Every structure is written in C-alpha cells, then in structure tokens.
Amino acid sequence: MEKRVINPWQWQDQRSYVQAVEVKNPEGTLYISGQTAISADGISSNEDMKSQIIQTLQNLELVIKEAGYENKGIVRLNIYTTSTEELWPHFGIIQDWVAKNGVKQATTLLEVKSLFETLKVEMEATVVK
Template structure:
C-alpha cells in the first residue's frame, strides 16, 4: 500500500494529523467500532482519568487490530469523541506518539455510552 499525505498548510502537522491521505494499492480496509476504556468484560475502567482511558483505548485497539492482522501504522483515519475537549488536548501526545498523522475529526459531546467514559476513538485502517 502506498500513502500520500495531502497537507496544503503546515499547522496541522503540529497537531499530529493530516488534512487528507491518498491510499493507493490497498488490499484491505478495516472499519472499527469506536473503542473506549473498557475491560475484557465490557466494564468501563479509569473513571475520571482521561490519560489512563486513552492508554486503555490503545491497549484495546491494538488487540482489535492484531486480531485482524493490522497494526497501528495502518490507521489512516480517527474520529475522536470526548466529553472534555481541553482534557483530551492536554494528553494529545498519547495519540500523536502512537499514530502516524492520520486524518482526524474531533467532536466534543455531552456524554458517551457510559457516563464514566471521557473519550472514544473510532479508527479506520488500510493495508
């Protein structure tokens, strides 16, 4: 698979995302459900701790990607939903350190499926 990031400006690179990504010669696309800070029984964990919830998200999405024979480097798009936009930006480094400038949409929402959850991220991966 070949990827080309399309960034007519520089400012988005400081935020760790791309305006667009053109993908050529892709064999597979993996559309994922939004992933959150849930344990293996489906219970929310780390209430009130957005940093711990983001780390748990990456544990969970790594498991989903691995089971589908993908890896984090294959993620080209994320949709982020959070009840605390400022709190998410304070810990944005957790996302930019692990993902290679995917395209991104970030929405502040009133609440997620469980009131304890502060962030949900829905990735799309391509290979």
C-alpha cells in the same frame, strides 16, 4: 498499497495529523468501531482521562492486531470526548502514540455531550493494508 498524504499547509504537522490521505490498491480496509476504556470483561472505566486514553489506545491496538493489520496503516482516526478541556493536557499521549507507530492519518476531534456509561473518550479508526 500506496498511500499519499495531502497537506496544503504545514501547521497541522505539529498537531499530529494530515489534511487528507489517498490510498491506492489496498489489500484490505478495516473499519473499526469506536474503542473506549472498557476492560476485557466489558466493564467501563471509572478512571481519569489520562488512564482512559491509554486503555482506549491499547484496545484499539488489540483490535488492529487481531484483524491482522498494523497500526501504521491507520488512515482515519476520529476522537470523541466528553471534555476537550480534560483531554488537552493529555493529548501528548495520543501524539506520542501516533509518532511511535508512524501513523499519518486524517483526524476529527469532537466534544460530545456523553459517551457510554462512565466513558470520557472514544476513538474509531479506518485502517488499510
């Protein structure tokens, strides 16, 4: 698999994403449903935004690993939140995770009216190998 990052500018580098990712000759593509802070027993988290971000990333990692892919293969990461105001103070958690895993992904961040039950953040990804 060959990945090429397209960035006509440099400002997005500090925001932990790229403008576009081209993938040539992938072995496979994994489309992951929105992952949230739901326990292995199916219980939605009542925790704060920081805790939910951490658990959401852990759940995302588990799905990627279980499918036989690697985090660094993420080419698209969509983030949905019920409050960008609550999310921003903890956005560094996501940025650190992206950097630690060597991810170069196209990203969309959207504030939505609500998510399932008590959830505050949801992330869906496309991963290639």
